[in-house]
Amino acid sequence: MTNQNVSRRKALAGIAGLGAAGLAAPHVATAAAHGTNWKIQTSWPGGAGLQIFKDWCGTIQEKTGGELSFTPFGANDVVGDFQLFDAVKNGVLDAVNPFTIYAQGIIPAATFLTSYPLGLRNPHEFDVFFYGLGGLEIARELYAAQGMYYIGPVQHDANLIHSKVPIRSIDDFRGRKMRMPGGMVAEVFTELGAETTVLPGSEIFPALEKGTIDVADYTGPAVNYALGFSQVTKYIIMGPPGFMSVYQPVDLMDITVSMGSWEALSPEMKQFMEMETKAYSIHHHAEIQKANQEAWPKFEADGTEITRLTQDDVELMTEVAVPIWFDYANRDKDAARVFKIQLDYMMSGSLGYVTPELIEGLTLDL
Template sequence: MDIQSRRGIIKAGAIGALAAPFVSNAQAAAGQTWKVQSTWDAGTTGYKLFEQWCNDFKEKSGGELTITPFAAKSVAADNNALFEAVKTGVLQGMNPWTLYWAGKIPASVFLSSYPSGPDQPSQWDTMFYGLGMLKMAREIYAKQGLMYVGPIQHDANVIHSKVPITSLAEMKGKKIRLPGGMVSEVFQQFGVATVALPGSDIFPALEKGTIDAADFVGPAVNYDLGFHQVTKYILMGPPGTMSIYQPVDLMDLTVNMGAWKRLSANMQAFVEDQVKGYSLTQYVAIQKANVDAMAKFAAAGTTVSRLGQSDVDAFRKAAIPVWFNWAKKDADATRVFKLQLDYMKNGVLGYVTDADLKGQKL
């Protein structure tokens, strides 16, 4: 990915936010503390980056806001509990994978990448910060008593397998851990038995052989989780594309609305800028770690396979009707997808044509 293009999108906020500590006013001097749980597992590259970002917040905010980080399952034991903990104020915030709320907020499947949709991080920053998708996301989350502060980039997802898989056809009959929503529905069309598991449960499931393969995030974190010990194969998209099903697996910072409103307007703006800056910092750090991790996987004897263009074409053909089915689940999903569809049809991207969409309507 072109890092410079992403830097250009967020430069104004990120440079200002990172250059100097926030200067608080007298009214806010007492400060507030947020407890924020991430879906990153403790000890992984992702959680270490998140933990450092949180721990630096008190100094950067001039003492006005302290953020205490928690790893996955530390306070809320699972994803449903995490959502409710933030909604009710047990936790003040969360750093989840946005896709996890597909069952609660159908539009959330369009707030992170999905099968054969926009597949570059810069495209997602453009939609959020240039085309109005951030405003939409905040309006949708406000209905749940939540403030969607902003997207956080980290990586694509790849599949680790105990058995060789080199094509979509070879997935038939395999039991594979995948996220829910659109991703599972598309893979099921190719005969995959999909299984939903949190990240911390993937290693034991692979070790015991209760699943044949598992999608999770990118090479760096997956190596941290020990996937090289229980699998020998990695499946990616064509050269230059790590994933065709979830190439930009966005996280976010979501905050309890009451906690958000207790911040001063200046502090709210500061937090937003910090999230933009952290998105770039985390993305670049994880991409570097991925490079190192691939060498470690190779040393462990892992074989990498890549899907061919015929697989990409078949996957897109299967995915498009699923896009529209999810877009019609409610009015919020429809309007977010409409923004993305217009972007994908625009000559800038040219991802889909009217011929591709024949027979589909919102």
């Protein structure tokens, strides 16, 4: 058996090991004398997300027979989250694994390349958008204009709301001091009467502990438990059964690389990375959900009460959110173009989240 065949078998085994056996492995070439190494930083600061990322990075060298390897960094290890794309452009990093929303500062349409309040509501719906409705091609076009290559989305989790006080309907948000990530999410809750403020994740625990805020959103249960949220809040507020988060049930990351580093890869290695990113998305999402299942009993043991909003609350919040969607879409031609694809999908028989009555009087500036 030749070295090349051994290398190809390793690549196939590696992809299958990530739960993507249905994807055909590319013909990965025998390791070059000096393989390519990418410095890649994630937005995960710790916990399960960071460990899953680092474990995955550690598999790349073997899967490619040494032709490509990753040196992984956690959040803020090289640069801050809001400097990730500058670091890719100027060569400090080769690639990044950010929360996609961080790109909206340089690519306004990135607002719609990830979850937004009451928009697409399940991970598979974003997969349909990217891989079936042309979203991936548009994302790559927009990132290429910034000197970067968007390899693909990475599914993550929902975001939860933790509260010091009971929230049993959307009316209970009125007057509450609430940490939000800004943007559309903050505007929706402001419309509902909350007093929203923007804080980085590292400042949420002390703000809750001191009573500076009553309510905070952040990531899923596994990460939030590790951050100690059960020690400073009594309630987790969720959507109706099957709807984990009433405002952000999907949270997307991605793998983005500098165009120079991307173009330096062989055609076979480019194909490998595109396939591998799909495989990693499946693996990453499943592993986060596994960690969540281990976290729920811990919240229960700490006395945390889970409360669920109703379908009526979802419909009322959707009415609040829809005009805000259109406002953000109309700020940028590409944002409008992306949003139109998703709006048509949400109004179709497949989903039905949006009715003609909900968008009456609203127009898109295409």
